[in-house]
Amino acid sequence: MTSLSQILYKSIKTYPDSIAFNIDGKNYTYFQLIQSVARIQSSLLQNNSGLNAIGIIANQDFETYSTILAALLSGITYIPIEPTHPDERNTHIIRLSKVSSIFCSDFSGLSDEFRATNNHLFFQAEKGEKDISELKVTQTDNPAYILFTSGSTGIPKGVPISMDNLMAFVDNVNRMNLDINEQSRFLQVFELTFDLSVFSYLVPLFYGASVFTLPKTPFKQMAAIQLIEEQSITHVLSVPSFVGYLKPFFKKITLPSIKHWLFCGEALKSDLVKEWQKSVPYAVTYNVYGPTEATIFCTSYICHQNTFKEYHGIACIGKPFKDTEFGLFEGNLPVRALETNAELCISGSQLTSGYIDDPGKNETAFFAIEKQVFYRSGDLCRIDKDGDYFFSGRNDSQVKINGYRVEINELEFHAQNFPGIDEAVVIVTSNNKNGQQVLNLVYTSKAELNKDEIVEFLSKKIPDYMLPGNIYPVKNIPYNLNGKIDKRELTDQIIKIN
Numbered sequence: 413m414t415s416l417s418q419i420l421y422k423s424i425k426t427y428p429d430s431i432a433f434n435i436d437g438k439n440y441t442y443f444q445l446i447q448s449v450a451r452i453q454s455s456l457l458q459n460n461s462g463l464n465a466i467g468i469i470a471n472q473d474f475e476t477y478s479t480i481l482a483a484l485l486s487g488i489t490y491i492p493i494e495p496t497h498p499d500e501r502n503t504h505i506i507r508l509s510k511v512s513s514i515f516c517s518d519f520s521g522l523s524d525e526f527r528a529t530n531n532h533l534f535f536q537a538e539k540g541e542k543d544i545s546e547l548k549v550t551q552t553d554n555p556a557y558i559l560f561t562s563g564s565t566g567i568p569k570g571v572p573i574s575m576d577n578l579m580a581f582v583d584n585v586n587r588m589n590l591d592i593n594e595q596s597r598f599l600q601v602f603e604l605t606f607d608l609s610v611f612s613y614l615v616p617l618f619y620g621a622s623v624f625t626l627p628k629t630p631f632k633q634m635a636a637i638q639l640i641e642e643q644s645i646t647h648v649l650s651v652p653s654f655v656g657y658l659k660p661f662f663k664k665i666t667l668p669s670i671k672h673w674l675f676c677g678e679a680l681k682s683d684l685v686k687e688w689q690k691s692v693p694y695a696v697t698y699n700v701y702g703p704t705e706a707t708i709f710c711t712s713y714i715c716h717q718n719t720f721k722e723y724h725g726i727a728c729i730g731k732p733f734k735d736t737e738f739g740l741f742e743g744n745l746p747v748r749a750l751e752t753n754a755e756l757c758i759s760g761s762q763l764t765s766g767y768i769d770d771p772g773k774n775e776t777a778f779f780a781i782e783k784q785v786f787y788r789s790g791d792l793c794r795i796d797k798d799g800d801y802f803f804s805g806r807n808d809s810q811v812k813i814n815g816y817r818v819e820i821n822e823l824e825f826h827a828q829n830f831p832g833i834d835e836a837v838v839i840v841t842s843n844n845k846n847g848q849q850v851l852n853l854v855y856t857s858k859a860e861l862n863k864d865e866i867v868e869f870l871s872k873k874i875p876d877y878m879l880p881g882n883i884y885p886v887k888n889i890p891y892n893l894n895g896k897i898d899k900r901e902l903t904d905q906i907i908k909i910n
Contacts, residue, residue, distance in 0.1 A: 415575065416578055416579045421549045425544075430622065434624045452537045465558070466488050467490075469514065471518050473517050473518065488554060489554045489572070490558075492605045494604070494605045500873065511533065513534075514535070556578045557572075557573055571768075573707050576761065580760075593619055595621070597669075598646075608649055608676055613625075624643055634658075640670065647671065651675070652678045652679070653678060653848050655684065656848060659684070673698070674698040674699075679726045679803055680715075681726060703758070703789050706787065707762035710733045710758065712731075723794065726802065726803055735760050737759045738801060742755070751795075753792045759785060790808045791803060791806060811840050822874065830861075833856070837899070837902060841906055850882065851879070852883075853880035853883045855885060860885075
């Protein structure tokens with residue numbers, strides 16, 4: 413059977429003159445890509461005998477993308493490391509994933525402390541041109557990549573995705589009929605530590621299509637609209653909140669080049685889709701769903717103009733992909749009744765083998781029925797008579813903020829360790845202006861604390877997207893009759909304050 417690496421290798425040799433990447437306005441052809449990949453692969457294999465896993469500082473540049481592809485073609489697991497995340501978190505990721513080498517195209521985003529701690533791991537790729545005939549395709553049992561997600565104990569969880577998982581995903585994307593060919597132009601809006609980025613930068617390369625990345629700017633949404641208009645972008649995957657920020661400008665936005673727009677990463681509000689479809693009049697709009705553990709996404713549902721299914725204002729997520737099985741469970745017991753909310757559990761060819769070096773979490777998150785392994789997604793879903801699934805909420809403390817999965821317990825864990833805080837609780841509210849979820853940190857303390865110092869402390873422990881949007885001191889944390897924190901009462905207090 414043809415491997416994913418072989419498909420990628422064939423593609424980058426078939427379209428030498430086509431644009432592979434457009435980064436910061438500069439075009440890079442497939443020929444330039446294969447030259448760069450060959451050069452970096454040579455350095456990887458020569459200087460790192462027996463290398464199984466490589467950390468890649470996730471800069472959005474051509475060298476970084478080339479290194480990811482070089483790792484994939486070499487059977488080396490790559491672990492993207494976001495330079496803006498706290499040093500403590502990144503160093504833990506490096507140790508947990510047993511990285512023995514780190515590639516960095518630009519050291520300017522790294523702290524001196526991080527560089528000093530990991531200096532022995534950094535390597536530089538050789539300069540100059542390399543004969544592309546020397547590029548090798550190697551198949552191993554190593555995972556394709558490992559991504560780290562938020563953990564309730566303050567320790568991020570490593571999710572290994574195998575080549576077989578990735579191949580199953582690509583096969584299922586082919587079945588979606590997204591009309592991808594060498595003329596297609598994809599927009600890549602994500603950080604490389606976010607698994608949705610893999611779809612945006614890797615899938616196009618299998619077809620000889622082009623990948624356009626966003627320039628570094630705090631106004632990503634407006635930059636995206638400009639790039640779509642100027643470069644006639646045809647395919648976009650985004651989180652719903654990415655579009656939600658543009659809501660005040662919907663009437664001024666018309667993007668006729670878009671053929672397919674996919675939403676993933678958050679609950680997709682039906683009203684948002686219906687309004688956005690007017691701005692992308694010739695696009696097929698999809699709601700796709702899937703946790704990192706099930707390889708990027710594992711369902712697809714077409715939101716036909718004004719006629720799609722929804723539940724409580726949230727668009728349907730559709731049916732599971734081929735060789736993916738869904739089950740609704742209460743504990744380990746399956747729920748058979750239609751239109752009943754229960755936890756969605758996932759099995760099949762796209763499912764990870766389990767978190768790395770975390771037997772306790774694996775025992776909690778995975779279970780087997782007659783040797784078939786299921787993953788507890790933590791998402792509450794329901795199924796209708798047609799076999800379509802609907803997202804209806806979370807059954808634990810995880811939420812999605814800007815598409816990133818955030819474990820509330822992790823934020824509470826670190827806030828609790830701030831000197832002077834006696835008790836910390838995180839409440840999630842909705843921003844009335846754009847519907848985006850907001851993290852609110854509520855705490856008790858015997859002393860008067862500085863909010864800026866709390867944020868500074870947390871920023872050294874967790875990524876920026878996990879930082880609270882608001883911080884409120886209270887005299888007491890309310891509890892209900894069952895002895896649980898009364899989050900409804902706290903939510904009411906926050907609403908009154910605002």
